[in-house]
Amino acid sequence: MAALDTIRTLLPRELRRRAASLSELLALLPHVKNPLVLGEMVPSLARGMLLGQARLGESASMVSGHGAHFLWSYDSDFPELRELYRQAKQSQWDSESALDWSLDVDPLDPERALLPRSFFPVEGLAAMGVTLSEAEQRRFIHSMTAWMLSQFLHGEQGALFAAAQVTESVGWMDAKLYGSTQVVDEGRHVETFHRYLATKLEKLYTVNDNLFVIIDALITDPRWDMKFLGMQIMIEGLALGAFGTLYRLTREPLLRELLGYVIRDEARHVAFGVIALRDHLARLSERERREREDWAFEVALLMRNRFLVHEVYEEWFEGSFSRRRWNELVSASPGMREFRSVMFARLIPNLRYIGLMPERVQRRYEAAGMMQFFEGAHAAELSGERLLAELTHGPSTLPPSE
Numbered sequence: 131m132a133a134l135d136t137i138r139t140l141l142p143r144e145l146r147r148r149a150a151s152l153s154e155l156l157a158l159l160p161h162v163k164n165p166l167v168l169g170e171m172v173p174s175l176a177r178g179m180l181l182g183q184a185r186l187g188e189s190a191s192m193v194s195g196h197g198a199h200f201l202w203s204y205d206s207d208f209p210e211l212r213e214l215y216r217q218a219k220q221s222q223w224d225s226e227s228a229l230d231w232s233l234d235v236d237p238l239d240p241e242r243a244l245l246p247r248s249f250f251p252v253e254g255l256a257a258m259g260v261t262l263s264e265a266e267q268r269r270f271i272h273s274m275t276a277w278m279l280s281q282f283l284h285g286e287q288g289a290l291f292a293a294a295q296v297t298e299s300v301g302w303m304d305a306k307l308y309g310s311t312q313v314v315d316e317g318r319h320v321e322t323f324h325r326y327l328a329t330k331l332e333k334l335y336t337v338n339d340n341l342f343v344i345i346d347a348l349i350t351d352p353r354w355d356m357k358f359l360g361m362q363i364m365i366e367g368l369a370l371g372a373f374g375t376l377y378r379l380t381r382e383p384l385l386r387e388l389l390g391y392v393i394r395d396e397a398r399h400v401a402f403g404v405i406a407l408r409d410h411l412a413r414l415s416e417r418e419r420r421e422r423e424d425w426a427f428e429v430a431l432l433m434r435n436r437f438l439v440h441e442v443y444e445e446w447f448e449g450s451f452s453r454r455r456w457n458e459l460v461s462a463s464p465g466m467r468e469f470r471s472v473m474f475a476r477l478i479p480n481l482r483y484i485g486l487m488p489e490r491v492q493r494r495y496e497a498a499g500m501m502q503f504f505e506g507a508h509a510a511e512l513s514g515e516r517l518l519a520e521l522t523h524g525p526s527t528l529p530p531s532e
């Protein structure tokens with residue numbers, strides 16, 4: 131391993147990145163239970179990790195083979211989704227007027243810290259022989275927070291496109307009407323996160339390779355219910371967990387307010403996902419359902435340790451210690467552990483509710499340490515308000531301040 135690390139340091143940065151991505155991918159292979167799932171993702175993995183398309187140029191094009199499905203009766207055909215559509219129309223907000231953009235944000239102000247120091251692997255850096263001064267620690271936290279919010283922003287763009295695609299493809303009129311509100315919601319999230327990053331944090335990172343691969347796989351998949359499962363349940367579940375953690379821990383008032391608005395919308399999106407998929411999956415054949423059970427588990431595994439903040443490592447510590455040691459440091463940091471825990475606390479009950487966790491796959495989740503969340507509340511019974519109340523008063527493994 132050490133010899134490989136040495137060879138890697140001799141390569142140009144872009145090649146180093148790709149070699150690192152490839153070796154991390156290879157390290158995942160022994161954990162894969164159904165190679166077919168990974169096989170389906172090979173084109174996206176190649177585009178994201180080998181060709182590095184996420185960082186080539188100002189834009190990326192993806193081709194999708196999904197079909198647009200027209201309905202000519204226009205009658206209401208899914209009362210629960212019609213009700214969600216009604217709620218969504220009444221809950222629209224305008225980022226320009228709802229948020230106080232005149233608030234001055236100083237990302238380095240310890241009194242209104244973006245995130246507590248304990249969230250990040252600051253302590254572990256000392257063991258790597260790196261000591262950061264007080265001012266450097268604040269700048270490091272600024273970089274890490276900007277990286278996370280940048281990935282949220284790119285994820286929101288993926289959610290915007292996926293919502294539009296699902297709106298075209300889905301077979302219920304009420305789901306199309308609901309989907310139209312989600313498209314507006316996601317557009318507003320893109321606008322809001324971008325404005326915060328550009329004008330308040332003044333820092334924007336490119337899309338992470340792993341996130342690019344997942345988005346690419348969902349946007350190019352021709353099956354609407356796979357896009358839906360991947361985006362509404364897996365990615366939105368992850369986002370909701372991450373937004374919730376940040377909402378609870380940040381002391382920066384504008385960021386907290388912004389996240390509160392976004393969380394209310396996202397809670398509705400995940401509810402849309404579980405209500406529609408529960409009904410849809412119950413109608414599939416045994417073979418089709420098994421395929422989706424396997425797919426969900428593999429994607430959950432892929433997502434678990436995939437966000438290792440390499441761009442910040444390259445900016446701050448490349449040359450000081452190896453990428454492998456950074457991976458270990460980030461994976462074990464209190465913040466990342468909290469993210470993982472909250473993310474699966476949201477995801478597992480939803481997979482159970484939609485019928486993708488029969489005993490056959492429960493054993494795999496058990497082995498991966500994710501079954502502790504099995505009995506949690508699913509999205510259809512968790513409103514945005516209840517989520518926010520839980521985040522403000524509920525249990526967590528991290529203190530809300532330093």
Ligand SMILES: [Fe+2]
Pocket residue numbers: 286289315316319396
């Ligand atoms: Fe969103």
Ligand SMILES: [Fe+2]
Pocket residue numbers: 289316366395396399
């Ligand atoms: Fe969303």
